[in-house]
Amino acid sequence: MSHAIVSALIRMAQGLAMSAPTLLVGLLVAGVFRFYMTPAQLRKFFGGESIASLPVSWLIGMLLPVCSIGVLPILREMHRAKVRPGAMTAFALSAPLFNPLSLLYGLTLSRPIVVIAFALCSLAVVSLLGSIWDRVASKRDASNDHSDSSEEVSEDGSKVIGLKRLLALLVMVTRESVGSLAGFVLIALLGLGLLGAFLPYGALQSSFEMNDIMAPARMTFLSVPIYATPMLAMSQLGMMFQHCNSPGAALALLLLGTGVNFATIAWLISKYGWKSTAVWFGSLIAIVLALAYAVDRPLMLPGSQPAGHTHAFDGYATPLHPTSILSWPTLKDTLLKPIGIAEYAGLLGLAVVASIGLLFRWLGVREDRFNDREVQAITAYDRIVPGPVLAVTVLIGLVAFSVVACFAYYPHPKESLAEISAIRGEVFSAARSGNAEQALHWLELWDDWSRRLEVATFLRTGRVRPYQQMQGFIVRKKLELLEHSLEEEPLDQREVNDHLMQLLSSDNRWRNAFRME
Amino acid sequence: MKKQKKQSLSMIPALMLFAMLFAGCSNEQRESLHETDHFVAEHWPTSLADAAAKIEARVVTLKKGKNEKAFDELSDIVGWVPEIAADSELTEEDWIPIHHASDALSSKLVGGIDSAGSEKLAEVESFHRLLVERVTILDAIQRSNPGYETTQESIR
Numbered sequence: 130m131s132h133a134i135v136s137a138l139i140r141m142a143q144g145l146a147m148s149a150p151t152l153l154v155g156l157l158v159a160g161v162f163r164f165y166m167t168p169a170q171l172r173k174f175f176g177g178e179s180i181a182s183l184p185v186s187w188l189i190g191m192l193l194p195v196c197s198i199g200v201l202p203i204l205r206e207m208h209r210a211k212v213r214p215g216a217m218t219a220f221a222l223s224a225p226l227f228n229p230l231s232l233l234y235g236l237t238l239s240r241p242i243v244v245i246a247f248a249l250c251s252l253a254v255v256s257l258l259g260s261i262w263d264r265v266a267s268k269r270d271a272s273n274d275h276s277d278s279s280e281e282v283s284e285d286g287s288k289v290i291g292l293k294r295l296l297a298l299l300v301m302v303t304r305e306s307v308g309s310l311a312g313f314v315l316i317a318l319l320g321l322g323l324l325g326a327f328l329p330y331g332a333l334q335s336s337f338e339m340n341d342i343m344a345p346a347r348m349t350f351l352s353v354p355i356y357a358t359p360m361l362a363m364s365q366l367g368m369m370f371q372h373c374n375s376p377g378a379a380l381a382l383l384l385l386g387t388g389v390n391f392a393t394i395a396w397l398i399s400k401y402g403w404k405s406t407a408v409w410f411g412s413l414i415a416i417v418l419a420l421a422y423a424v425d426r427p428l429m430l431p432g433s434q435p436a437g438h439t440h441a442f443d444g445y446a447t448p449l450h451p452t453s454i455l456s457w458p459t460l461k462d463t464l465l466k467p468i469g470i471a472e473y474a475g476l477l478g479l480a481v482v483a484s485i486g487l488l489f490r491w492l493g494v495r496e497d498r499f500n501d502r503e504v505q506a507i508t509a510y511d512r513i514v515p516g517p518v519l520a521v522t523v524l525i526g527l528v529a530f531s532v533v534a535c536f537a538y539y540p541h542p543k544e545s546l547a548e549i550s551a552i553r554g555e556v557f558s559a560a561r562s563g564n565a566e567q568a569l570h571w572l573e574l575w576d577d578w579s580r581r582l583e584v585a586t587f588l589r590t591g592r593v594r595p596y597q598q599m600q601g602f603i604v605r606k607k608l609e610l611l612e613h614s615l616e617e618e619p620l621d622q623r624e625v626n627d628h629l630m631q632l633l634s635s636d637n638r639w640r641n642a643f644r645m646e
Numbered sequence: 647m648k649k650q651k652k653q654s655l656s657m658i659p660a661l662m663l664f665a666m667l668f669a670g671c672s673n674e675q676r677e678s679l680h681e682t683d684h685f686v687a688e689h690w691p692t693s694l695a696d697a698a699a700k701i702e703a704r705v706v707t708l709k710k711g712k713n714e715k716a717f718d719e720l721s722d723i724v725g726w727v728p729e730i731a732a733d734s735e736l737t738e739e740d741w742i743p744i745h746h747a748s749d750a751l752s753s754k755l756v757g758g759i760d761s762a763g764s765e766k767l768a769e770v771e772s773f774h775r776l777l778v779e780r781v782t783i784l785d786a787i788q789r790s791n792p793g794y795e796t797t798q799e800s801i802r
Contacts, residue, residue, distance in 0.1 A: 596732065596738040596741055600732060603733050638732075638733075642738065
């Protein structure tokens with residue numbers, strides 16, 4: 130029992146850390162929508178009442194770097210502005226699926242056509258679901274049924290400008306982070322917690338095999354409680370392709386694992402009621418299932434050899450082995466394993482924002498104290514820049530920042546190769562001396578950098594040659610085999626050395642393939 | 647009573663979803679994250695020369711008559727050859743024709759055993775000749791680098 134509770138808490142804490150960076154982005158975008166655009170401008174931004182609103186909302190969603198938790202404050206603003214329900218659902222589902230970092234990653238996977246097909250499938254899903262949702266939700270005026278004074282918004286929007294507008298945005302963002310949003314974040318993380326508590330250790334290793342007819346259905350239902358960031362889902366997709374898992378299951382993971390979580394459903398229920406949400410959810414599951422089975426066979430790689438199991442989904446089962454002792458060092462290691470520098474930075478940022486938010490709530494400081502109804506007097510040389518211009522500038526800035534982040538996260542291939550050389554030295558030294566734990570730590574980094582090298586090459590040259598892709602595939606396969614032999618107890622040093630030898634020759638060919646670029 | 651029956655009926659879809667979700671998940675706790683080793687098919691070739699030999703053997707079998715197992719294995723091996731070839735000392739220039747030929751042939755073999763007419767078998771034989779050529783190149787590379795094996799052995 131204690132194992133289950135601790136496992137649930139670990140998974141929820143890891144989920145919070147993963148969501149922190151994109152949650153901050155979501156709060157910022159929500160603030161921009163509130164203070165830089167009038168409701169009419171926001172509706173127009175998302176395509177207005179035309180049929181184009183669905184693909185437009187899908188496209189905006191694809192560009193913004195948010196996850197299925199970070200999208201919640203934005204949805205709230207869209208709902209306040211009475212954006213078309215279909216457009217809202219299109220944005221809600223597409224925004225968490227891809228961001229520039231994850232899209233680049235996806236395009237360098239062994240079959241980029243699969244990721245392009247998945248992106249098109251997501252457009253089909255949001256178009257179909259958006260049309261259904263427009264019919265269902267438009268019949269029900271949510272704001273009438275769920276009267277909430279905080280939802281009432283003037284069509285004129287905020288007239289505050291300049292520094293006061295920035296202050297209002299800051300107050301709104303910080304207060305929101307500890308308001309009802311915090312409850313929805315908890316609901317979202319509850320899904321991960323439940324899976325962590327009840328799915329046995331390593332239970333999903335063979336659940337999504339290529340020829341398993343139930344794999345797409347199983348993944349469809351598993352993905353509902355899952356919360357995954359776009360990058361995590363894309364790396365899991367990469368592992369699924371590497372292990373020749375079911376393409377239909379991979380699609381379901383992308384559409385539902387990243388696109389939806391418990392909080393999405395809870396938020397819809399709170400705004401549209403049980404019945405409408407049941408129609409939305411039922412339609413979504415039916416569309417995803419149909420698409421998953423439609424692509425399952427055509428996207429199978431001819432001649433592929435299923436690996437028989439994968440560790441891609443170990444992160445959704447309980448993180449603690451039943452025999453492990455609940456000691457602080459074990460729990461700390463398990464908890465911190467998937468948390469990197471971006472997550473630490475995000476958590477720190479979120480902690481600061483939430484602390485200020487709590488202070489504002491305690492002091493009774495609200496954003497509307499800055500919201501003057503009259504335009505402030507301006508001097509002769511001042512020019513008022515229209516809010517939408519500033520809003521679009523901020524959004525373009527966010528996308529531009531993502532592009533810059535891509536170049537930083539995927540450095541020049543020469544730098545990646547230098548990094549890999551250093552890591553390789555550590556792996557060989559640790560594995561040869563029988564230090565399995567150290568070797569396993571560096572192996573994980575090697576695998577990560579092998580992907581980054583490919584994305585970095587694609588980013589700068591526009592392509593990754595098939596030979597380079599194949600060499601990367603072989604190196605990662607051998608890294609995994611070495612990983613397996615390092616995890617055996619007792620350690621068979623001769624077997625480890627055999628794997629090291631095989632890895633050495635593949636590694637030379639792989640690095641040469643990229644050096645010749 | 648009717649209401650109760652209705653309520654219990656409404657639970658069926660929920661139970662079905664639950665069952666579907668967990669049907670494929672192992673209920674047993676695994677001893678290790680890597681307890682299950684990677685599956686390696688029996689007809690997985692150990693080298694490019696082995697791949698060529700295995701393809702030849704299956705072509706001979708298929709020429710004698712329909713043999714589903716031989717056809718399926720042939721399709722698998724044709725798809726695996728680019729990986730086997732890339733994991734050898736062949737250069738990228740020598741590898742590319744194998745990659746293209748394997749892709750083209752794999753897409754033609756998708757139709758199943760019924761599509762394995764004499765024309766397709768002729769294409770498989772042409773693919774086999776390409777592999778034999780590359781095996782000759784590999785032999786030459788290994789002969790010109792006699793220290794290669796020794797270097798590898800020294801790591802053990």
